[in-house]
Amino acid sequence: MKPVRVGICGLGTVGSGTFNVLMRNADEIARRAGRPIVIEQVAMRRDNPDCDTAGVKTTADVFEVARNPDVDVLVELIGGYEVARELVLTAIEHGKHVVTANKALIAVHGNEIFQAAHEQGVIVAFEAAVAGGIPVIKSLREGLGANRIEWLAGIINGTGNYILTHMRDEGRAFEDVLAEAQALGYAEADPTFDVEGIDAAHKLTILASIAYGVPLQFEKAYTEGISRITAEDVEQADNLGYVIKHLGISKRTEAGFELRVHPTLIPKERMLANVHGVKNAIAVMGDAVGPTLYYGAGAGAEPTASAVVADLLDVARDITTDHHYRVPYLAFSGIHDEINALSILPMEEIVTAYYLRLLAVDRPGVLARVATILSEQGISIEAIIQKEATEGELVPIILLTHRTREKNMNEVIRQIEALADIAGSVTRIRVESLDEHE
Numbered sequence: 001m002k003p004v005r006v007g008i009c010g011l012g013t014v015g016s017g018t019f020n021v022l023m024r025n026a027d028e029i030a031r032r033a034g035r036p037i038v039i040e041q042v043a044m045r046r047d048n049p050d051c052d053t054a055g056v057k058t059t060a061d062v063f064e065v066a067r068n069p070d071v072d073v074l075v076e077l078i079g080g081y082e083v084a085r086e087l088v089l090t091a092i093e094h095g096k097h098v099v100t101a102n103k104a105l106i107a108v109h110g111n112e113i114f115q116a117a118h119e120q121g122v123i124v125a126f127e128a129a130v131a132g133g134i135p136v137i138k139s140l141r142e143g144l145g146a147n148r149i150e151w152l153a154g155i156i157n158g159t160g161n162y163i164l165t166h167m168r169d170e171g172r173a174f175e176d177v178l179a180e181a182q183a184l185g186y187a188e189a190d191p192t193f194d195v196e197g198i199d200a201a202h203k204l205t206i207l208a209s210i211a212y213g214v215p216l217q218f219e220k221a222y223t224e225g226i227s228r229i230t231a232e233d234v235e236q237a238d239n240l241g242y243v244i245k246h247l248g249i250s251k252r253t254e255a256g257f258e259l260r261v262h263p264t265l266i267p268k269e270r271m272l273a274n275v276h277g278v279k280n281a282i283a284v285m286g287d288a289v290g291p292t293l294y295y296g297a298g299a300g301a302e303p304t305a306s307a308v309v310a311d312l313l314d315v316a317r318d319i320t321t322d323h324h325y326r327v328p329y330l331a332f333s334g335i336h337d338e339i340n341a342l343s344i345l346p347m348e349e350i351v352t353a354y355y356l357r358l359l360a361v362d363r364p365g366v367l368a369r370v371a372t373i374l375s376e377q378g379i380s381i382e383a384i385i386q387k388e389a390t391e392g393e394l395v396p397i398i399l400l401t402h403r404t405r406e407k408n409m410n411e412v413i414r415q416i417e418a419l420a421d422i423a424g425s426v427t428r429i430r431v432e433s434l435d436e437h438e
């Protein structure tokens with residue numbers, strides 16, 4: 001059969017991994033695809049010492065690839081929003097299929113890109129965009145197709161998990177571990193995307209759309225990063241039997257679905273609590289299958305290339321299929337308008353448990369006043385830790401509450417911070433049991 005001809009745009013971390021995997025495993029891949037997958041052209045700004053591009057047609061202009069009549073599939077690995085959007089739309093306009101690892105692009109411009117691709121009858125595949133090498137999109141979109149998805153929760157940023165793991169296990173400084181993750185090629189071009197949860201929110205947006213069959217709505221995701229997590233919180237969480245992880249969480253509720261990324265206390269015995277370093281894991285609850293878990297490398301050159309090349313295989317197998325019979329981009333065929341209308345729950349309406357850390361003046365009655373504020377909002381306390389204070393010092397108080405609505409907790413925090421005996425602001429970290437029976 002005719003080979004599938006690929007044009008790779010961007011020869012950085014993922015581009016070089018994709019180039020090398022395609023070259024190294026060419027025979028294996030051709031046997032799986034039923035036809036060879038060949039690199040027709042590579043667009044790059046400079047040589048990458050990790051790749052031997054001798055004998056491959058190269059260009060400095062990515063748009064040349066988008067217009068090249070000898071390219072069947074454009075692989076977008078340049079990253080970013082605007083040029084990538086223009087590049088992908090140009091490729092689609094020229095009848096090319098597209099494979100991308102760019103979650104920012106899909107989360108923000110995906111609705112427009114899928115519409116354009118649908119009109120042209122071309123494939124847009126993006127497995128590498130969520131959780132790197134883990135085939136979670138394929139699992140959710142195809143493997144779990146029988147299920148009504150109830151919730152999903154995951155560690156979906158490798159850089160952030162790498163930082164949290166090494167800070168906790170080795171007591172190292174945040175900046176130091178971040179620099180290491182950047183050197184390993186895990187971080188985004190702007191690492192605040194990793195640290196502040198924007199990258200995880202891009203990925204969660206994509207997962208939720210596939211899970212519930214709703215349009216991509218990144219702008220409505222709640223995003224909170226890990227930069228304010230202190231060693232004290234990590235230690236207190238441990239004392240209470242929890243681990244702090246940066247999670248993307250989406251639950252289906254009567255009133256809509258949740259879409260939130262924030263640091264979260266989870267019980268130590270949960271599998272997600274034991275996912276370390278650059279590894280990602282996503283727990284998905286389906287009504288028929290029950291709880292499932294997807295685990296593996298969430299970033300890095302070849303783990304991510306594994307997903308890019310798997311998408312190329314799908315393209316090679318589907319290239320001659322009438323596009324009406326292909327798996328829809330976001331899993332649902334778009335005929336269920338009432339499901340499309342399922343809205344995102346405002347953050348004030350989510351219900352969860354909370355870890356609170358406050359600094360109090362060591363005077364009798366402070367704890368009683370805090371407890372009164374909580375009880376007036378109907379919130380019961382699950383655990384309290386009050387540390388010994390030396391004369392004249394502020395004393396930390398740690399509270400674990402039962403589940404309540406976020407807006408009630410906002411009011412509690414407002415009132416606690418207004419107490420004369422409380423110094424500074426209250427630290428709030430949400431707590432999830434991730435209990436399959438909850």
Ligand SMILES: NC(=O)c1ccc[n+]([C@@H]2O[C@H](COP(=O)([O-])OP(=O)(O)OC[C@H]3O[C@@H](n4cnc5c(N)ncnc54)[C@H](O)[C@@H]3O)[C@@H](O)[C@H]2O)c1
Pocket residue numbers: 009010011012013014015043044045046060061062077078079080083101102103104128129132185186187188189298299300301304
């Ligand atoms: N690094 C990872 O582990 C990882 C994992 C999953 C997804 N991704 C995604 O993959 C994409 C690429 O990430 P990366 O880590 O490989 O980044 P990178 O910075 O290592 O590589 C990007 C490459 O594209 C080139 N480039 C950018 N604009 C260009 C242009 N206009 N013309 C020609 N070349 C251009 C850059 O010179 C660079 O070599 C991003 O969307 C990222 O979010 C990365």
Ligand SMILES: N[C@@H](CCO)C(=O)O
Pocket residue numbers: 129131132156157158159160186187188194199298299300
């Ligand atoms: N910067 C991302 C790359 C993988 O998407 C991460 O660290 O998870």
Ligand code: NA
Pocket residue numbers: 127128129130131132133134135136137307
């Ligand atoms: Na993936």
